[in-house]
Amino acid sequence: MMQHKVPIRSCVACRTAGEKSRLVRVVRTPEGKVTLDLTGKAAGRGAYICRSAECLRRAVKERRLSKALHAEISEETVQQLAKAIEQGLEA
Ligand SMILES: [Zn+2]
Incomplete structure (x- = not known):
């Protein structure tokens, strides 16, 4: 049996499943702030979307x-998230 070493997540907008690294995690921090979690390890409730501003806007x-x-x-949060995704793509 093949085992998935990498957790598979799916985009909340388009439902495309992918390796965690292909998606980006959006997290609601314990303080209630919605932000992009580039480490994938931030505390709080999270959701995954493609690294695409289009999927972000669709999900919203x-x-x-x-x-x-x-x-x-x-x-305002959407704008910040979109910007962060675009910057993340360049990095
Ligand atoms: Zn997507």
């Missing part, structure tokens, strides 16, 4: 991200 628009995180996501 369809309210999947707020449902997954049990948090309201403001437009």
Whole structure:
């Protein structure tokens, strides 16, 4: 039997499953801040999306991200997350 050494997650927007490294984790911190978790280890409730601002916006628009995180996501937060994803892609 093959074993998955890498945890498989799926994007809350498009449902594409991928290795953890292909997706990015959005986390609601214990302080209630919604932020991008580039380490994948931040404490708090998390949801995965593709490393794509398009999937981020779709996840927010369809309210999947707020449902997954049990948090309201403001437009300001969306902008910050989109920016962080774009910067992460360049890195
Ligand atoms: Zn996606």
